[in-house]
Amino acid sequence: TQLLEQSPQFLSIQEGENLTVYCNSSSVFSSLQWYRQEPGEGPVLLVTVVTGGEVKKLKRLTFQFGDARKDSSLHITAAQPGDTGLYLCAGARGTNAGKSTFGDGTTLTVKP
């Protein structure tokens, strides 16, 4: 059973376009993280969201945590080739502190 579903699985766009990727679950998470992973490297943390309805911005990236803390979205404005990578969401539940559940990721390709 996949607790975190990410969509789309693959996304290929042109430089300058906007995009949104989603992370959905039927479970409630105490916190949710978004990571970006490049080929051959480990995931790099982008943001942690904790409060339902929370919105965080990181330059051209906007992260939102759903009101019920079951889902999240990542919106990228004016995508650049440097945004290319695997975007992973990961959730942690209070009863299982220390164990994060990862989605299978969205592979983003931004063409120049």
Next chain:
Amino acid sequence: NAGVMQNPRHLVRRRGQEARLRCSPMKGHSHVYWYRQLPEEGLKFMVYLQKENIIDESGMPKERFSAEFPKEGPSILRIQQVVRGDSAAYFCASSRRAGGSTDTQYFGPGTRLTVL
């Protein structure tokens, strides 16, 4: 650079051999996590350790796999009698305290295991 360190970065083993993967957490971090990643998939939790203790090994296969985090030295993920299905990238993460909403896990660059 005080990030999470993993070695080796690449490891090739023949079926039946043993694989030992090492992870040195960030300075000041006493919690270590091991994850496995297959191509184009997310990370699957394997085990969570604190110094000298295994806290959660619910994601670890019951046979051939073991992990330790001794008082001194790196955490070790050990795979005995490797099979082709063990080929994957193995990532270690560390945190200052227990994960979830109270702390952040920082990942190492991973060890890519290939079983011939």
